[in-house]
Amino acid sequence: MMKTSLLSGGVSRRGVLKGASAIGGAALIGPMGARMASAQPTRGGTLRVAQAHGSTTDSMDPGSWENDFTILQAHTRNNYLTEIAPDGSIVPELAESWEASSDAATWTLTIRSGVQFHSGHILTAEDVVASLRHHMGEDSTSAAAPIVAPITDMRVDGMNVVFTLASGNADFPFVLSDYHLPILPSTDGAIDPMTMDGCGPYKIEELEFGVGATYSRHDGYWKSDAAYFDAVEQIVIHDAAARQNALISGEVDYIDSADLNTVHLLQRAPGVVVLSVAGNQHYGLPMDTRAAPFSDNNIRMALKYAIDRQQLVDTILNGYGAVGNDHPIGSGQLYYNTELEQKAYDPDRARYYLAQAGVDSLDVDIHLADAAFAGAVDAGVLYSETAAAAGINLNVVREPNDGYWSNVWMQLPFCGTYWGGRPTQDLMFSTAYADGAPWNETYWSHERFNELLLAARAELNEDLRRDMYFEMQQICSDEGGALIPMFAAYVGAHSDALMHGEQVASNWRNDGHRIAERWWFA
Template identity: 30%
Template sequence: MQSVRSFTSALALGAILIGSQAFAKSDITIAMQLEPPHLDPTSAAAQAIDSVVYTNVFEGLTRFMGDGSVVPGLAESWEISDDGKVYTFKLRDGVTFHDGTAMDAEDVKFSLDRATAEDSTNAQKALFAGIESVEVVDPLNLKVTLKEPNGNFLFNLAWGDAVIVAPESIENIKTNPVGTGAFTFDNWVQGDSITLKRNPNYWGEEPALESATFKFISDPTAAFAAMMAEDIDAFDNFPAPENLPQFEADPRFQVLVGSTEGETILSTNNKQPPFDDIRVRQALAHAIDRQAIIDGAMFGYGTPIGTHFAPHNPAYVDLTGVSAYDPEKSRALLAEAGFEGGFETTLHLPPPSYARRGGEIIAAQLADVGIKAEIINVEWAQWLESVFKGKDFGLTIVSHTEPMDIGIYARPDYYFQYDSTDFQALMDTLNSTTDPDERTKLMGEAQRLISNDYVNGFLFQLAKLGVAKAGIQGLWENAPTAAIDLTAISWSE
């Protein structure tokens, strides 16, 4: 009788074990604070687009890894001519788009030509301005000729703005993205979530996840409640840093604290009076207490910056002293510029916590020196339309999460409208320089120039604050680009 019970128990135990293996968790729900305006990373500046589709749906010739390195993507290898101007790429064989069509050199040419076209809407069109021609050698080989050598070219090709798209599916790319990545677009419930499914025909290593849902939760209080209730599995860039100690003390969760490429700045409209006067911009900078903003809005998470450059970059120069907090100096500069009684302006704040919370603190600091900033809270789509595109603002707060993007200051038509021929010439020299030591020197000069011109109020480097269930592996701790890379994520047994 005992042996029968033992045999029965063994069968039951085996069924449990088999069942646990059969139903091992292979899906994930990851929350984000912002919903993308659409899903075409090659025609908008919204970070939320790349967060969903970078590497997962769309891939480029090269790609960023979680440690910031640039590795081959759809390009298996490449050769660079002796003069540094011709790149010959060998593409991976057997790669198909999600609709079953082959990915070949014609698609790469289409993508690069589209990015460089006169009517291109690519938010980072300047990345491709140095391309002189793109020539298809054969289906798996193509040649890209540059006008001048560019030491950043392979780095630039890793951006989400440089992913490869196909002419057959470009018409509906914003709502039905068709790429070559490890996941296919499945469904978008506007205002709620986007779902991706594993691509059964992926050319690379099969991901552990079968599906992933990106859930949009904008309110920090709701984010905390959803995470604590385990309604979601992870929250990328958790918007309520004050709650992190509670998650750290709870064995159900893990907290991932790293860095991003996000220079958080008080963006200033350099062509709008009175900000076209460097004395006013300097006064603005000296009115800001960075540490108070980091402590008050980010609960201590963040690194003060004095220029538009990431502190973890080896070429970083600490220039925080150039714009040190000094309200008396700020008032004196305003008086010298003819604004002894101060002036009024607008402060547009997009939804992220660093902007809304930081904006309240900055408005109070500016008021202390006589600058009355009217806070205007805007949704992300409104910010893109009125501030980024329309340049209709005085001040705004935003974190620039693109990697090594100091080159934006060489674009006079960029939304903060800084126009310096000296800086533009410096960027031209940097782009044509390949010697590492000389590039470091030039990057230092670039940092000093925009710091001394007080182009923007440089605040802090955004920390990456992630919260996830304890069993999840493979999440990026740092964010070398805006991405939630699903390809390496798995659940521990």
């Protein structure tokens, strides 16, 4: 059971290379907005974080992590070989250095000595190999399987691990920062994926999925300039109003998702700072391309032109975002396709594609819950209204928040989703668009796209690589199964007693999910 502090006070609970991505600045809004950081971090206190995500079906297995509760847990408890810094660059963590061959197909990582796990186990190179091997092999069900599949060999040489890749990958250090790839202690060459052990800043005291978790500082943590809190509490509060009220009343210190419809109330609340960070987070409506009618690209294109993207940005995001173009690459990323025609609401063009599919009208269900993204159900209602003008009867089926990710996402043919994005194009495409990827949520397979994915990964010529990623974005936009109407800023809020560095990471919400390690109380 959870400690009573999680449940007291009426808190409701529900549910190498320079960075290849440009990092958006963090905007602090509110009466204390000018206080971006304290000059000198101080130690002490308990950080209480209320989160919009978390499910009773979550698991300790790192290959299964897929929502913000599990990802924040991952970074609070664990360390990784590499870390994405607040400025978007890749920096050493458990790998204190690395060196690549001239073709970027062989990488030698030197593993940090003397790192202590919560159990007292001391990090070895063998732990690194075993941790990555958990995600590899034909029988792997890990969502990280596609991004580690190119590793053909791992060899231990003292405190070095030599990786051999099937082909060159200039982004390999970024791959190793993926949140599915924590380094866990091993025994006889294997890890226990259900362990609560870790070598990160905090150790788990209690955990109940779908409810919350409590942590205490790991006194043996190797980073002297991190982990300033004595303890951390994660609390699942699906309900946006309850989450916001918990912050205003002082029952929590930080909420990771502010309700954009009522964010103005937070801006006026004394002692509260609203934090908006632009990044690669995007909201989508994936279609199962194996299932009729979505197996017909003309139907998919009709649905893409039947949605008013700007209306969703203005209404659902309250302007905290930008329109999407049915591919997952953000406008700040290095190879963002600046030449691709932006899709806009066009009911006549939608009707054209229906005619190309041989139909005059279309009846289709879309399954949504606000667990998919904040405002998903309202977005579906707005979508149904604009789609009607194109002869599309879109029936919005409201699904329960709890269990959404196990019972609806990738189970029903048309639903909602959110992605935090990835630091490189290759990681994003490999995770969610590659043929056979476990999280290819549209079950899409495109021969030319998959050819380009492999070629671009190994290409060292920047101009050729740019051309490949431009073409891949166009293929996704015009032939893919994902309708991506908007990119959303990360909008959270916190007590003005909480402080952080001058720059807040935008690779994920919650300062790259490292808030417990990087922030402190004034």
